[in-house]
Amino acid sequence: RHASSFTPSPAAMQPTSLEQVQATAEPNPLKTCENLSSMNTFLMPLEEEEAKDSFDVDVAVTNPEKVGDGMNAYVAYKVSTRTSLPMFRSKVFSVRRRFSDFLGLYEKLSVKQSLHGCIIPPPPEKSVVGMTKVKVGMDDPSSVEFVERRRAALERYLQRVVSHPSLLQDPDVREFLEREDLPRAVNTQALSGAGFLKMINKASDAVNKMTIKMNESDTWFEDKFQEVENEEQQLRKLHVVVDSLVNHRKELCGNTAVFAKSLAMLGNSEDNTALSRALSQLAEVEDKMEQLHQEQAASDFFIFAELLGDYIRLLGAVRGCFDQRMRAWQRWQEAQSTLQKKREAEAKLLWANKPDKLQQAKEEITEWEARVTQYERDFDRIGMTVRKEVLRFESFYLLLTLIVFQLIKFWEAFLPEAKAIA
Amino acid sequence: MMAFSSLRSVSVDLNHDASLLIDIPDALCERDKVKFTVHTKTTLSSFQKPDFSVPRQHEDFIWLHDTLVETEDYAGLIIPPAPPKPDFDSPREKMHKLGEGEATMTKEEYTKMKQELEAEYLAVFKKTVQVHEIFLQRLSSHPVLSKDRNFQIFLEYDQDLSVRRKNAKEMFGGFFKNMVKSADEVLISGVKEVDDFFEQEKTFLLDYYSKIKDSTAKAEKMTRAHKNIADDYIHISATLNSLAADDMTANKNLNIILSLQKVEGRVASDQDLKLTELLRYYMRDIQAAKDLLYRRARALADYENSNKALDKARLKSKDIPQAEEHQRQCLQKFDKLSESGKKELTSFKGRRVVAFRKNFIEMAELEIKHAKNSVTLLQGCIELLKSN
Numbered sequence: 001r002h003a004s005s006f007t008p009s010p011a012a013m014q015p016t017s018l019e020q021v022q023a024t025a026e027p028n029p030l031k032t033c034e035n036l037s038s039m040n041t042f043l044m045p046l047e048e049e050e051a052k053d054s055f056d057v058d059v060a061v062t063n064p065e066k067v068g069d070g071m072n073a074y075v076a077y078k079v080s081t082r083t084s085l086p087m088f089r090s091k092v093f094s095v096r097r098r099f100s101d102f103l104g105l106y107e108k109l110s111v112k113q114s115l116h117g118c119i120i121p122p123p124p125e126k127s128v129v130g131m132t133k134v135k136v137g138m139d140d141p142s143s144v145e146f147v148e149r150r151r152a153a154l155e156r157y158l159q160r161v162v163s164h165p166s167l168l169q170d171p172d173v174r175e176f177l178e179r180e181d182l183p184r185a186v187n188t189q190a191l192s193g194a195g196f197l198k199m200i201n202k203a204s205d206a207v208n209k210m211t212i213k214m215n216e217s218d219t220w221f222e223d224k225f226q227e228v229e230n231e232e233q234q235l236r237k238l239h240v241v242v243d244s245l246v247n248h249r250k251e252l253c254g255n256t257a258v259f260a261k262s263l264a265m266l267g268n269s270e271d272n273t274a275l276s277r278a279l280s281q282l283a284e285v286e287d288k289m290e291q292l293h294q295e296q297a298a299s300d301f302f303i304f305a306e307l308l309g310d311y312i313r314l315l316g317a318v319r320g321c322f323d324q325r326m327r328a329w330q331r332w333q334e335a336q337s338t339l340q341k342k343r344e345a346e347a348k349l350l351w352a353n354k355p356d357k358l359q360q361a362k363e364e365i366t367e368w369e370a371r372v373t374q375y376e377r378d379f380d381r382i383g384m385t386v387r388k389e390v391l392r393f394e395s396f397y398l399l400l401t402l403i404v405f406q407l408i409k410f411w412e413a414f415l416p417e418a419k420a421i422a
Numbered sequence: 423m424m425a426f427s428s429l430r431s432v433s434v435d436l437n438h439d440a441s442l443l444i445d446i447p448d449a450l451c452e453r454d455k456v457k458f459t460v461h462t463k464t465t466l467s468s469f470q471k472p473d474f475s476v477p478r479q480h481e482d483f484i485w486l487h488d489t490l491v492e493t494e495d496y497a498g499l500i501i502p503p504a505p506p507k508p509d510f511d512s513p514r515e516k517m518h519k520l521g522e523g524e525a526t527m528t529k530e531e532y533t534k535m536k537q538e539l540e541a542e543y544l545a546v547f548k549k550t551v552q553v554h555e556i557f558l559q560r561l562s563s564h565p566v567l568s569k570d571r572n573f574q575i576f577l578e579y580d581q582d583l584s585v586r587r588k589n590a591k592e593m594f595g596g597f598f599k600n601m602v603k604s605a606d607e608v609l610i611s612g613v614k615e616v617d618d619f620f621e622q623e624k625t626f627l628l629d630y631y632s633k634i635k636d637s638t639a640k641a642e643k644m645t646r647a648h649k650n651i652a653d654d655y656i657h658i659s660a661t662l663n664s665l666a667a668d669d670m671t672a673n674k675n676l677n678i679i680l681s682l683q684k685v686e687g688r689v690a691s692d693q694d695l696k697l698t699e700l701l702r703y704y705m706r707d708i709q710a711a712k713d714l715l716y717r718r719a720r721a722l723a724d725y726e727n728s729n730k731a732l733d734k735a736r737l738k739s740k741d742i743p744q745a746e747e748h749q750r751q752c753l754q755k756f757d758k759l760s761e762s763g764k765k766e767l768t769s770f771k772g773r774r775v776v777a778f779r780k781n782f783i784e785m786a787e788l789e790i791k792h793a794k795n796s797v798t799l800l801q802g803c804i805e806l807l808k809s810n
Contacts, residue, residue, distance in 0.1 A: 241661060244654050244657075248647060248651045252650075259640040262640045272775050419783060
């Protein structure tokens with residue numbers, strides 16, 4: 001199981017009472033980044049309790065650093081691994097990787113593993129706009145935010161990869177984690193999340209056009225496919241609305257700050273002393289509320305938008321697997337009909353000379369059915385995992401509680417000032 | 423538990439004098455027009471009946487306000503600001519957009535949005551009733567204005583006032599209003615002040631007015647942002663509902679978060695509305711105070727002109743008695759305005775401070791109450807998650 005070997009900040013730990021919440025509540029709204037990174041530990045994929053294959057591997061992606069200058073500049077991240085598995089060169093080690101390296105890993109895994117019908121967790125998407133800003137300069141707040149979001153998404157991606165038993169065995173994964181100088185990945189164009197989804201859509205269109213019908217024992221898959229499509233649609237819609245929410249929150253922050261200043265000016269104009277003081281204090285409260293709103297905006301965005309983005313991409317990968325299975329089924333059907341033809345055409349003797357072909361076909365079918373069962377389990381597991389992640393809101397609730405508690409403090413401080421107006 | 427209760431505290435100490443009690447118990451909304459039922463209870467003999475009601479439109483209130491402003495005798499008083507026209511544009515436009523977008527949303531989402539809009543509509547409605555009511559109550563609690571003949575007609579006359587309104591419009595038009603708006607600042611600041619009290623008041627009110635106008639505009643922007651967020655939450659909760667349809671607990675948890683967020687959003691907008699309403703009301707009231715200063719400044723200018731005219735008459739030895747009489751009248755008018763103006767402005771100051779105090783206390787207490795409720799709700803959520 002993923003031990004929380006990278007300790008979350010105090011804010012992320014569960015208090016058992018309101019007093020403990022009070023103790024940890026600090027009126028320092030600039031702890032946003034700290035809170036966000038602690039949030040990330042709760043976004044790590046969960047393993048089921050009954051999983052026999054619990055590997056002790058922890059990975060982290062940290063320390064983004066700009067390398068080089070101008071338009072050739074890129075961001076390098078530190079990828080740290082802590083493990084007890086003997087196949088790695090040591091127990092604790094780290095390397096530096098850039099974004100295209102992550103994409104390259106995904107490409108290598110896709111080529112191999114998609115044949116086996118298991119779901120490869122997709123990496124975060126490319127962003128020309130985001131990266132251009134970072135190339136220009138990493139100092140402004142939107143660049144910092146972009147890099148932080150990407151870092152967090154890359155971390156989640158790696159964690160999902162290593163949590164997958166057979167992927168962890170893959171030499172490419174090991175190489176990615178361990179090797180000092182990784183050869184640069186080329187042709188990572190079509191591998192971004194959006195590109196991948198487009199590919200899947202094309203494939204599923206082609207498959208849909210085929211007229212071969214599945215028999216009833218496979219209606220589970222038909223239903224699931226439909227379900228997946230529906231979910232994907234709903235999630236896209238949700239993503240859009242949550243983005244809207246995040247933007248409106250940002251707007252609210254801006255408006256509140258502006259209002260607080262205006263109220264302070266009004267307080268200066270006021271000739272009644274006590275009222276003037278109260279107005280100034282109210283302006284301060286509004287200002288503090290604006291900072292709280294900012295924290296809330298950050299947490300809203302992180303929990304909802306990023307997770308939803310991940311889930312949408314995962315569903316795209318799931319669709320890919322459905323297509324693989326469809327093709328396997330077709331192959332099986334074709335093999336069966338070929339088999340039938342051969343039986344009719346050839347004599348028993350001729351056929352007896354090629355028992356291995358029939359045997360091979362039977363073996364393939366058995367193999368495929370085993371893979372399909374594995375895939376079904378994978379799909380269920382990942383579906384549950386992602387849902388649990390979406391539900392794992394304890395830390396989110398805590399952050400909310402802290403915010404609300406701070407609100408109470410502000411208003412309780414303001415009340416005597418209001419009463420003192422005379 | 424909405425914005426309409428906030429207006430009670432913008433003007434305190436109204437409607438306490440039992441000799442003349444006014445309220446608007448009822449109002450009808452027909453298409454574009456709102457019909458208010460103005461109800462009066464009085465012990466004064468000047469009225470024909472002790473208890474009666476009449477239907478009135480917004481335009482009737484404006485007519486009453488304008489006639490009061492035009493009345494010479496009231497030049498030294500702060501005339502309570504006219505209630506703003508009922509504005510249903512925003513909810514109406516949203517309702518229209520909702521109708522257009524109905525096909526793209528689920529039935530549940532549509533129902534929720536419709537409910538929100540109906541609530542918004544109702545809030546606007548209640549607010550406009552309140553602000554009209556307060557206007558009348560300001561008049562009834564004023565020692566001089568409550569005795570105005572037109573005020574009595576407004577309260578009592580059981581026929582349509584539209585005929586009177588038309589006549590009044592022909593007489594005054596919008597002339598006076600326009601005149602005030604353009605000449606206002608220039609005249610007030612240009613006239614040389616003889617009285618310290620008014621000098622201070624002038625400086626204070628001009629500065630305060632521009633600041634409070636700015637604050638009101640910014641508060642309104644803040645309120646709008648809050649409303650947008652509340653709408654977003656509705657969309658989110660509707661979409662989430664259609665997602666995890668088979669996972670009961672998932673649904674419940676997420677809905678708890680969202681209702682919590684909605685509560686927070688609603689609370690914030692209640693606070694905004696309280697504060698925004700207060701600022702908006704006093705912005706208009708200060709404008710009314712500025713109008714008083716303007717009238718006095720005009721009287722002062724008239725007086726100074728009459729002095730100049732008298733000097734000229736004396737020089738030419740022509741029409742001296744008329745000039746003297748004119749000058750005497752101007753002085754008398756100016757003195758009368760100054761005396762009553764001073765009283766009005768002093769009591770206005772006190773009234774404003776009291777209203778701000780009451781409003782701030784109520785707002786802070788409300789915020790604390792809601793925030794504490796939120797904490798309880800959040801703790802419940804945490805317990806629920808732990809037990810899963």
